[in-house]
Amino acid sequence: QLYVDLQGAGAAPVDPETVLGSFLRALGVADSAIPSGTEERSALFRSLLAGRRVLTLLDNARDAAQVRPLLPGASGCAALVTSRARMVDLAGAHLVDLDVMNPEEALALFTRIVGAERVLPEREAAMDVVAACGFLPLAIRIAAARLSARRTWTVSALAAKLGDERRRLDELQVGDQAVKATFELGYGQLDREQARAFRLLGLAEGPDISLDAAAALLDRAPEESEDLLESLVDTSLLESAAPGRYRFHDLVRLFARACAERDEQPTGECESARARLLDFYLATARHVFAWDHPRDRTVDHLGPPMGEGLDFPGQESALEWLFTEGECLMAAIGQAASRGALRPAADLLVATKDLADSGVHSLRYERAAAVVREAAERAGEALPGARAGIMLTHAHALAGRFPQAEAEAVRALELGRSADDPLSCSYAPNDLGILATYLGRHEEAENHLEAAILAFRADENRPSEASALCNLSRVHTALARHDSAVELAMQGVAVYEEMDSTLRMANALYTLGSALSAAGRGEEGLRHLTEAREIFHVSRQSRWEGVTHFRIAEAHLLSGDAARAAEHAEQAIALRVIGGEWRKATVLVVLGKALAQLGQSRRARACLEEALAIFEPLGSPESAEVRDLLTRVAEH
Numbered sequence: 001q002l003y004v005d006l007q008g009a010g011a012a013p014v015d016p017e018t019v020l021g022s023f024l025r026a027l028g029v030a031d032s033a034i035p036s037g038t039e040e041r042s043a044l045f046r047s048l049l050a051g052r053r054v055l056t057l058l059d060n061a062r063d064a065a066q067v068r069p070l071l072p073g074a075s076g077c078a079a080l081v082t083s084r085a086r087m088v089d090l091a092g093a094h095l096v097d098l099d100v101m102n103p104e105e106a107l108a109l110f111t112r113i114v115g116a117e118r119v120l121p122e123r124e125a126a127m128d129v130v131a132a133c134g135f136l137p138l139a140i141r142i143a144a145a146r147l148s149a150r151r152t153w154t155v156s157a158l159a160a161k162l163g164d165e166r167r168r169l170d171e172l173q174v175g176d177q178a179v180k181a182t183f184e185l186g187y188g189q190l191d192r193e194q195a196r197a198f199r200l201l202g203l204a205e206g207p208d209i210s211l212d213a214a215a216a217l218l219d220r221a222p223e224e225s226e227d228l229l230e231s232l233v234d235t236s237l238l239e240s241a242a243p244g245r246y247r248f249h250d251l252v253r254l255f256a257r258a259c260a261e262r263d264e265q266p267t268g269e270c271e272s273a274r275a276r277l278l279d280f281y282l283a284t285a286r287h288v289f290a291w292d293h294p295r296d297r298t299v300d301h302l303g304p305p306m307g308e309g310l311d312f313p314g315q316e317s318a319l320e321w322l323f324t325e326g327e328c329l330m331a332a333i334g335q336a337a338s339r340g341a342l343r344p345a346a347d348l349l350v351a352t353k354d355l356a357d358s359g360v361h362s363l364r365y366e367r368a369a370a371v372v373r374e375a376a377e378r379a380g381e382a383l384p385g386a387r388a389g390i391m392l393t394h395a396h397a398l399a400g401r402f403p404q405a406e407a408e409a410v411r412a413l414e415l416g417r418s419a420d421d422p423l424s425c426s427y428a429p430n431d432l433g434i435l436a437t438y439l440g441r442h443e444e445a446e447n448h449l450e451a452a453i454l455a456f457r458a459d460e461n462r463p464s465e466a467s468a469l470c471n472l473s474r475v476h477t478a479l480a481r482h483d484s485a486v487e488l489a490m491q492g493v494a495v496y497e498e499m500d501s502t503l504r505m506a507n508a509l510y511t512l513g514s515a516l517s518a519a520g521r522g523e524e525g526l527r528h529l530t531e532a533r534e535i536f537h538v539s540r541q542s543r544w545e546g547v548t549h550f551r552i553a554e555a556h557l558l559s560g561d562a563a564r565a566a567e568h569a570e571q572a573i574a575l576r577v578i579g580g581e582w583r584k585a586t587v588l589v590v591l592g593k594a595l596a597q598l599g600q601s602r603r604a605r606a607c608l609e610e611a612l613a614i615f616e617p618l619g620s621p622e623s624a625e626v627r628d629l630l631t632r633v634a635e636h
Helices: 016-026 038-049 064-070 103-114 116-132 137-148 155-162 165-171 179-188 192-201 211-218 222-234 250-263 269-292 297-301 315-324 326-338 342-351 362-379 382-398 402-418 422-438 442-458 462-478 482-499 502-518 522-538 542-559 562-574 580-597 601-618 622-635
Strands: 002-005 055-061 078-083 239-242 245-247
Touching: 002 016, 016 038, 016 064, 038 064, 055 064, 064 078, 103 116, 103 137, 116 137, 116 155, 137 155, 137 179, 155 165, 165 179, 165 250, 179 250, 192 211, 192 222, 192 250, 192 269, 211 222, 211 245, 211 269, 222 239, 222 245, 269 297, 269 315, 269 326, 269 342, 297 422, 315 326, 326 342, 326 362, 342 362, 342 382, 362 382, 382 402, 382 422, 402 422, 422 442, 422 462, 442 462, 462 482, 462 502, 482 502, 502 522, 502 542, 522 542, 542 562, 542 580, 562 580, 580 601, 580 622, 601 622
Parallel strands: 002 055, 055 078
Antiparallel strands: 239 245
16 A cells, blocks of 8 residues: 655645655665656556556645556556546546435544543534534534633534624634635635636535526626636535536535635725626516516516626526525525615515515525515515515415514504505505415405505506405405405406416415305306316416415315315315415315315314314314314214
8 A cells, every 4th residue: 555645735836756655665775776857757657557466545746747657557556646636637547426424424523532421422413513514524623622721611502602603713723733724725725717716616605506697796707706616626625416506515615705805905895796696686576576476566666787687488487496596585685685685685585576475485485574574674665664574474375374473564664655656555455465365354355456556447457456356355355245256356357367377376376266256156266266277287376376276175075076076175275375374274174174075074163164264263263163164074
């Protein structure tokens, strides 16, 4: 076995000629017999290995040029090379990318160094420590060594120290070992443009970043940006999560961000880079909204972006971008709110509203909306506060938190009026009408929705006016005004047909189907509901798909098909319907009725009891009906 540290990550990598000299001496060649020159030494080295089995470990190599003269040429010999650089130009090499440890491996390493007697009683805190280390072996060894040297420290105390992101890299050092120093070696090898790209990429929040977003952040063409990013991948400072997408290891991101704060010139460039990224997301999200909500005037009220963003050939590709970038968009909104860019943060919330309905990104969307609304309240900025409040209203309503949603809508309406914002002044009464409908206050709902219709008309926002007409149709259905309910829903459908609005057409078809079913026209109602469900499925609106299954279940129950009613009610529960626990309870009631008709009394009782347990704490008027149903099921 032969070993050498090639010091490739340092400022002075070892010359191959020097390495070959030491190898030849180790193999028994006298100094006087060692030739000068790399080629001559390499030839002698290979001839000496002929017929032998020798493993050569070339550690910490800089590049392929440094390694090639040191490779054995004889069969039976092998070379193991470690390097930060991915040596794709090293012929015949088998490349292995070493990932970080998995959580259990990381915990095992930490425990071996610290000792089981200290780690096992605080296993959860130990997992927090190794997670803060990004499961990187070097970082785990350093953290464990620090804890081992401090017998009075608990694992929880170390976890708390590492919990501060701004101090984390400083905490991860012991003796002459430091994670930051290791990263500095790689950073120091970058050229000017690579170093700039590395620093600025660290400013972006989110799990990863797309090539197009990175190009906006760097203010470079996509082709140039791709070359820069791929060169950082080759130096192992950046990872390629998928074609066209890149990500940092958590600790490398913290280091990149620290480098940006330390090295980026002029000093305002960091802020400019963040603004470019946010602008790119907003400009592109506007295009997505326009595809999904054609001729809706909502985007006309959003602040104009500086750049053009990405455009799309159709709705499918637009939605694909939106859902792929969902986590990055929510992270960008939170970051913008934290640095005071409240208007674009609120506008991006509005433009990405479809993420709230998806079920996949609903919780992240709600959190982002809350962050913006709270930041706007602290700053005393009415317009972004109103818009974020409207989006938070929507999120609360989707989750079935109707009192919280109503309070947000009332506050948003007040702020919107003070800011003279047509967007929130029309959205808020529409939301208040929806909420009053859920809460059984139908006359109040009617007043709110009629005000919303007038506001949308004043704003010449016909698609949103159609949405409010559909909401009013649902109120009329609840009040058993079946003819006017069907007429209002048909008005909404007519507007969306004229606008060629696919997703909103699904909402109108859903409303029309519900109204027709309630009016005793079950076959027509089912046809419209089924069409709406298919559109929601294609548009990735799983919660709306779920609530449509619920309405289909209701329609089948009214027509006497209990088996199909039960089937669709179960699908509705599986998809997590809009309206949170309250809506789930209404679905359980339909499922309970269907099961009772099918003679499955035990399952029916279980559904109704679960529904009652949801309704009673909410003070829902449906509780009385469920108690009566339970009594009748028990009698049978």
